[in-house]
Amino acid sequence: MQPVRPTLGFAGIGLMGLRMAHRLLQAGYPLNVWNRSADKCAPLLEAGAHDVATPAELGAGSDIVMLCLADTAAVRQVVFGEGGIVERARPGQLLVDFSSLDPAATREMAEELEKHTGMRWVDAPVSGGVQGAEAGSLAIMAGGRGEDVEALRPILAHLGQRVTHMGGVGSGQVTKVCNQMLVACNALVIAEAVALAERAGVDTHLLADALAGGFADSRPLQILAPQMAESRFEPVKWHVRTLLKDLDTAVRLAHEQGRATPMSGLAAQLMRLHGSQGHLEHDPATLIQLFREERP
16 A cells, blocks of 8 residues: 655746646645636646645645745745745644745744744755756755655655755755856856857857857757747746846855855846846846847
């Protein structure tokens, strides 16, 4: 007889959350879902999920509650706001936050939640984008108690190819900050390089293949360079606003640690400029527009 699977709750059915929640359903876990825009839950309900009216109900009916939300403010509202998870959380439950948040705020919220309810927090931000979420090949960087991370491994194995326990609560978020510094700076220099190659008369459709396997190769290069060469910006697989948020977190974290991050600081300025031109909700492939003299 197979062991009873824990009931999971999932809040935040966006680009990543929809695909992650769907994989958990496919793996056979009972799943409760909540999203501020309830209509986004429809594909999951058709696949067997159960919707609830509030985050508090999500917590009440689930053994493990998972969040995949836009930012620190959104997580704070879902956990501690009116009708929030804190209202019906209980000892023995785990909250797993896949969102990318400020590390200090994560530690603060985790301490407050456990103090008032006994529910413990694991920050488990992910990297790999929509493709990784669909394939279950995300990289998951976890912060929290070792026994909690170990208890979650069988579940997280359906979402990621690798789960790395980075240390106490908040350390997963610090690791994600480092990840996003590399991704965002890479995306900007890829845009700069593609625009330069275009200007110099090179067929940029060949650029990613030409550099594959060399020291310049990367997953962002293989994804973004072809999109930039073709000016192919749909469908949106991730958002400029997300990279900007995480770069701002990186600069703030560096300041708190008494360190400078000049490249990430410049990347944040360029990302903010691009966002101010109407691209916050667009795919980062649109960064090529920053460096083209004449936009197609």
